[in-house]
Amino acid sequence: MEAAYKPGEAREQDLVILERYLDSLIQSSCSQRTVVAYKRDCRHFLRYVARDGREFPQAIDYRFLRRYAAHLSNFRYEKSSISRKLSAVRGLFRFCRSEGLLKDSPAEALTSPKLPRKLPVVLRPREVQMFLEAIDTRKPLGLRDRAIFEVMYGSGLRSEEIVSLQVGSFDFENEELKVTGKGNKDRVVPVGEIALQSVREYLERGRPDLVPETAEDEAPDPGALFLSSRGRPLGTSDIRRRTVKYVRKAAVESKTSSHVFRHCFATHLLEGGADLRAVQELLGHESISTTQRYTHVSGAHLRRVYERSHPRAHK
Numbered sequence: 001m002e003a004a005y006k007p008g009e010a011r012e013q014d015l016v017i018l019e020r021y022l023d024s025l026i027q028s029s030c031s032q033r034t035v036v037a038y039k040r041d042c043r044h045f046l047r048y049v050a051r052d053g054r055e056f057p058q059a060i061d062y063r064f065l066r067r068y069a070a071h072l073s074n075f076r077y078e079k080s081s082i083s084r085k086l087s088a089v090r091g092l093f094r095f096c097r098s099e100g101l102l103k104d105s106p107a108e109a110l111t112s113p114k115l116p117r118k119l120p121v122v123l124r125p126r127e128v129q130m131f132l133e134a135i136d137t138r139k140p141l142g143l144r145d146r147a148i149f150e151v152m153y154g155s156g157l158r159s160e161e162i163v164s165l166q167v168g169s170f171d172f173e174n175e176e177l178k179v180t181g182k183g184n185k186d187r188v189v190p191v192g193e194i195a196l197q198s199v200r201e202y203l204e205r206g207r208p209d210l211v212p213e214t215a216e217d218e219a220p221d222p223g224a225l226f227l228s229s230r231g232r233p234l235g236t237s238d239i240r241r242r243t244v245k246y247v248r249k250a251a252v253e254s255k256t257s258s259h260v261f262r263h264c265f266a267t268h269l270l271e272g273g274a275d276l277r278a279v280q281e282l283l284g285h286e287s288i289s290t291t292q293r294y295t296h297v298s299g300a301h302l303r304r305v306y307e308r309s310h311p312r313a314h315k
Contacts, residue, residue, distance in 0.1 A: 010046035014056045018042050021095040029184040031160070041088035057096045062106045065089070069110065083112035120263035120293065127252045128153055128264055134250035143206030144226055145242050147198040149261060151177070154195035156265035156283050159236040159258045165225040170199060181284040189282055199225075266294040 010018075018039070025035050048068055049056045068089075072082045086107075093107040123131070132149060136142040148162055161179045169178050170191065177191045191199075212231035224233035236258075243258040253260075262283070269279050280291040307313045 010043060010050050011056070014046045014049070015043075017056070017096065017099075017101070018046065018092065020099070021092050024095055025091075031182065033160075037084060038088040038091065041085040042092050044085065045089050045092070057093060057102055060093075060106060062109055065107055065110050073113075079113045079115050083115060086110055086112045120267075121253060121255055121257075121260050122263050122267045123253055123256065123260060125268060127250075128261075130250040131246055131252055131256075134246045137201070140206040140209040141229060143198075143202040144210070145246070147195075147202040147206075148226060148239065148242070149246075150195040150198040151191065152258070152261040153265055154192040155179075155189045156262050157189075158262060159239045162239060163224075163226065163234045163236055166223040167203070167225050168223070169225060170196070172196060172200070179284075185284065187281075187284050263294070266291070270294055 021042070022035055022039055025038065030038075045068065046056060048071065049060065052064070054060060054064065069082070069086060072085060077085070090105070090107040090110060093102065093105040096102045097105045132146065132153075135146045135149070137146050151157060151165075152159075152162060155177055157179060158181070161181055164180055165177075171177070175191050175193070175196060176188050178186060178188050180186050207225075207227060210227040210229065210231050226234045228234055228238065239258045243256065247253070247256045266279050266283060269282075270276065276288065276291060276295070279294065280288050283291060285291045
């Protein structure tokens with residue numbers, strides 16, 4: 001006999017299927033952030049199923065899924081949130097099909113709302129310089145922060161990639177950096193001399209003062225490159241807070257986030273004449289279409305290219 005459950009709560013057996021699905025995501029190297037979001041989204045869906053009194057997954061059809069999508073729209077979720085929730089549900093049904101719980105997935109034809117294509121915020125090189133100069137490097141935390149943002153801008157790293165860096169991630173002789181990106185995929189990217197110098201100064205004069213007084217092998221994560229004031233590895237939220245601090249201090253674009261330095265890295269490379277495929281490799285993008293959004297180069301740059309290239313640009 002089916003266990004009793006409260007109206008509106010997901011059934012216990014449905015939550016068991018969900019946990020198995022989430023385990024499969026973890027095994028496929030999905031980020032923790034994605035797993036947490038999908039867990040929340042799928043639980044929301046399963047509560048909706050329970051309120052309707054349907055059996056999951058067998059009694060769910062395409063019309064029901066369309067009704068769920070309309071339900072999300074009626075509650076005025078952002079289009080990006082709706083898209084993510086529906087993506088999580090599609091993944092859940094694919095898992096059910098792979099496990100033999102369904103012959104076909106009714107969610108495959110379920111489309112997500114079209115998202116507006118937002119151009120990334122990009123600072124001018126002078127604004128990047130103003131931001132970096134706002135960091136006081138007379139103290140260990142300042143040396144750390146300068147090294148963080150020099151590497152983010154100089155190599156196009158994400159915040160998640162920055163906090164995962166280890167002391168041995170840098171090859172100073174070959175001016176390279178090994179980084180673990182999305183899906184636990186490793187890539188090697190070049191590092192500029194200025195960024196390398198900032199990292200050297202941090203390792204020599206900053207990090208030693210941040211390492212806990214306990215023995216190195218007793219530290220929480222002895223290999224982590226960037227440490228907090230308490231000697232613990234930094235998190236992405238720490239970088240966001242430091243970004244806000246220096247944005248205000250430098251009085252640059254108010255909407256700037258830590259991800260803007262990755263945008264600047266890509267855009268400034270393209271404006272300097274870099275090949276789109278090369279930028280794709282440097283950023284670790286699987287699809288060239290993801291990199292193409294950085295082709296929104298400035299009008300002034302386009303004018304220079306036109307005047308240099310077109311035979312009728314000058315008299």
